[in-house]
Structures are given as structure tokens and as C-alpha cells.
Amino acid sequence: MTRELALLVVVAVTLVLLGLGVWAWRRRARRDDGIVPPHGEVPAGAEVITTAHGFYVAATRHNQPLERLAIRGLAFRSRADVIVTDHGVAVDLPGAERFFLPTAQIAGADVATVAIDRVVEKGGLARVTWRPLAATDADALVDLYFRPQDSTARALADAIATLLPTPASTTPTGSDE
Incomplete structure (x- = not known):
């Protein structure tokens, strides 16, 4: 095999792999097109x-x-400012419209160690679970991962968790006798 032929084979394989990557990403984007973060501002007085x-x-x-x-708007990593209010969570990403997750759409908050292409120390990521507006089942829940720089992931997750309703206690408070 000549050098020129080897070069052509390598270029062809590279182009095929790049094409497959673009095709897969476009399919993924079409699949997830129905998931839209609720764009908007923090309510006045929050x-x-x-x-x-x-x-x-x-x-x-x-x-x-x-x-x-x-x-x-959420497909790629970027800098972020997260604002937790008594009405929900606002997220500002550079070049994107602010989105606001009202308390009613937030399903949970916790810490994590792994997210796609990112592994950090134990509990180094804050994970916010939210329900898109069109969601009809539990499979539609979405996890957002943040890596705070000026506070701990636990502090951010705990602040968001204070917004969630506490489950009703099933522990008896009195005697049935």
C-alpha cells in the first residue's frame, strides 16, 4: 500500500466517523426536541x-x-450562575436565555460524583431533578448537573431541597388505645 493510498484510507475513515457522529447528534437533538426548559425571569418579590x-x-x-x-440551550458545558429563590431556581448560561424552574417543577436536589464526561470528587456535583412541562411519566424527569466554584455542591443542593415539600409523616403521633 502506498503512502497516498494509506492517507486516503485514513481520511475516508475519519470522514465516515465524523459523519456518523453528526448524524447521531442530530438524531439525539430531534429525540429531545420536546424537552424545553421553562424560560423566564424570577418572579417579582421572590x-x-x-x-x-x-x-x-x-x-x-x-x-x-x-x-x-x-x-x-443545555446541550453543552458552560459557565453558569444559579440563583435559588423561594419561588424556584433560575439558571443563567452565557449566550442563552435565562430559564427558571418553578418550585412545582423541581422533583429533587442532591449531590453526585459522575455525569457524562465528568467525574469529580465524591459529592462534587449538585444535581437538580426537574419535570418538563409536557412530562407525563417518571421517565420524563431530567437531571441537571452543576459544579459550583464559590460554594460546595452540598450547600447548593441543600438550598434547593428546602424548596421541596416534605412528605407527610406516616408515624403515629398519638395512641390508638
Whole structure:
């Protein structure tokens, strides 16, 4: 095999692989096109609980940290400012419209160690689970991962968790006798 032929084979294989990658990403983007973060501002009069500056890492299916979602505006890593208020969570990403997750759409908040293409120290990522407006089942839950730089992931997750309703206690409070 001549050098020229070997070069052509390598270039052809590279182009095929790049084409397959583009094709797969476009299919993923079409699949996730129905998942739209609720764009909007923080409601007037909302009390800021905390803010965190750092990085937005990824959006994945709930409890599937290696299954990236290609949500418009949330498909790629970037810097992020997270504002937790008593009405929900606002997220500012450079070059994107602010989105606001009202408390009613937030299903959970916790810490994580792994998200697609990112592994950090134990509990180094804050994970916010939310329900898109068109969601009809538990499979539609989305996890957003943040890597705070000016606070801990635990502090951010705990601040968001304070917004969630506490489950009703099933522990008896009196005697049935």
C-alpha cells in the first residue's frame, strides 16, 4: 500500500466517523426536541436564598448520568450562575436565555460524583431533578448537573431541597388505645 493510498484510507475513515457522529447528534437533538426548559425571569418579590457561580455540566435522563440529553440551550458545558429563590431556581448560561424552574417543577436536589464526561470528587456535583412541562411519566424527569466554584455542591443542593415539600409523616403521633 502506498503512502497516498494509506492517507486516503485514513481520511475516508475519519470522514465516515465524523459523519456518523453528526448524524447521531442530530438524531439525539430531534429525540429531545420536546424537552424545553421553562424560560423566564424570577418572579417579582421572590426572596433570594443563595447564589452559586460555577459550571453547568450536563442534562441527563433521571438517574442515568451517562445518557446526555440534547436539550436546546443545555446541550453543552458552560459557565453558569444559579440563583435559588423561594419561588424556584433560575439558571443563567452565557449566550442563552435565562430559564427558571418553578418550585412545582423541581422533583429533587442532591449531590453526585459522575455525569457524562465528568467525574469529580465524591459529592462534587449538585444535581437538580426537574419535570418538563409536557412530562407525563417518571421517565420524563431530567437531571441537571452543576459544579459550583464559590460554594460546595452540598450547600447548593441543600438550598434547593428546602424548596421541596416534605412528605407527610406516616408515624403515629398519638395512641390508638
